[in-house]
Amino acid sequence: MYRYDDRDRAIINDRVAQFRGQTERYLAGELSEEQFLPLRLQNGLYIQRLAPMLRIAVPYGLLNSDQLRRLARVSRDYDKGYAHFTTRQNLQYNWPQLEDVPAILAELAEVEMHAVQTSGNCIRNTTSDPYAGIALDEIADPRPYCELIRQWSTFHPEFAFLPRKFKIAVSGSEQDRAAIRVHDIGVQIVKRGEAIGFQVLVGGGQGRTPVIAETIRDFLPEEDLLSYLEAIVRVYNQLGRRDNKYKARIKILVKALGPEEFGRRVEEEWQQIKDGVEKLTPEALQWAKSFFTAPDYKTFDDAASTAALQQQADSDKAFARWLERNTYPHRVPGYRAIKLSTKPTGVPPGDVTDRQLEAIADLADTFSFGEARATHDQNVVLADVEQGQLYELWQQARKHGFATPNIGTLTDMICCPGGDYCSLANAKSIPVAEAIQRRFDDVDYLYDLGDLNLNISGCMNACGHHHVGHIGILGVDKKGEEFYQIQLGGSASNEASLAKVLGPSFSRAEVPDVISKILDLYVEQRRAEEPFIDTYNRIGLQPFKERVYAKAS
Structure with a gap:
């Protein structure tokens, strides 16, 4: 790092x-x-x-x-x-x-951390794939480019007071795990022959006006990354609205101009600066990549290692469940990545205690070369764990509350702090998350449902990413009372989509029953092991609406 x-x-x-x-x-x-x-x-x-x-x-x-x-x-x-x-x-x-x-x-x-540009109308923290460097489908490690973007954007004198906050995400794999299509700028690493470059998407975002980003360049040469980003933000800084904060994000500008015209203006600006100080030399690129070399992996007999692991799983059902849900394939034979779940029932998603933070540090030192990764879905990844140490790690994770085998399931939900903390929230998020956790606290049922993203936001700012949840829940205010709007069909993957509103909102007490009706219809309608999002895309919103709002006879 x-x-x-x-x-x-x-x-x-x-x-x-x-x-x-x-x-x-x-x-x-x-x-x-x-x-x-x-x-x-x-x-x-x-x-x-x-x-x-x-x-x-x-x-x-x-x-x-x-x-x-x-x-x-x-x-x-x-x-x-x-x-x-x-x-x-x-x-x-x-x-x-x-x-x-x-x-x-x-x-x-003292430990090389800060809070610079984590708020305000500036370029915020650049995000990426938590499996960077180890994913089987990786085209190139995105972290060196994230670091270059971080250094370029931090204290940038021209971009300290943009029309509105600005977010960039970088994906280096075939499958998008960084939600780049709902960012102000999304950067996808691509290859043209042996040359590394970038597909550049602009104008995505959530909040009051959710938008899927548009591609304005299919292939940007590697050395031009920073100068092209500079051109994009310059155009936004010059033309973005400052008279209305609800219309100040770059997505509004891209929509107003159209992606073709916005892209044309970016190209025009870029031509003036592309060969200037922002152009990345081979030495600069190599310097950035030098910080993200592979750790000192051991050599294993992968077949023997996998067989031994399977034997442990066969003898312990609880371990087998965790192994299935909370571990991820690794490009190096004999290793896996594991995801520590922060979402046992009754704990606000993403919350950790001081002792748990120390436990993560100990686990990282013992099992993963002293590094951990915070994830987009509010969990923590240890990226480089020997398969032979997974059983021991699982036992340690259980002791510290990190081994809930629910990754990717309904209860592995994204949830903002909501009205319990945030002064902008219309409604509380955490009690809704807990009610759903308790209602569906049956791992056999969760596994039968399969992969399913549920996201909760306490207001239209969408910090809980409800627009891109397979099931999204939005807190709304009705004459001083908290209600919750349900949305269906969102996704932040390669096939990104925005969820559609199911209908009139519900009281907090009604939400678990509504979710139950949605899931019952899904189970009835799905084909074989069809995921929820595929069933929704096949049958559409109307059957769910009819089921949820049907009057009891």
């Missing part, structure tokens, strides 16, 4: 000192709330419903064990002993005291 050099350390330490002074001036009454607002947002600090919220950057989700232990210590010393993994592969603290935030940032700087 990338490690800071002296310049990185100096920049982050200077930023910590600056924010310490700004916070002291605000607390002393020398800065108004209006003056302090952009300063705190530039350092990841929000004022939420009950307390400040501090969002820590985790570039493309990658963490080492020292960072995990420091995050745990900060949670214990400055918060209430837990933290929350987000869909941008970041981590949030929900209860820090404002006067402690500079000290928190100073602690994090």
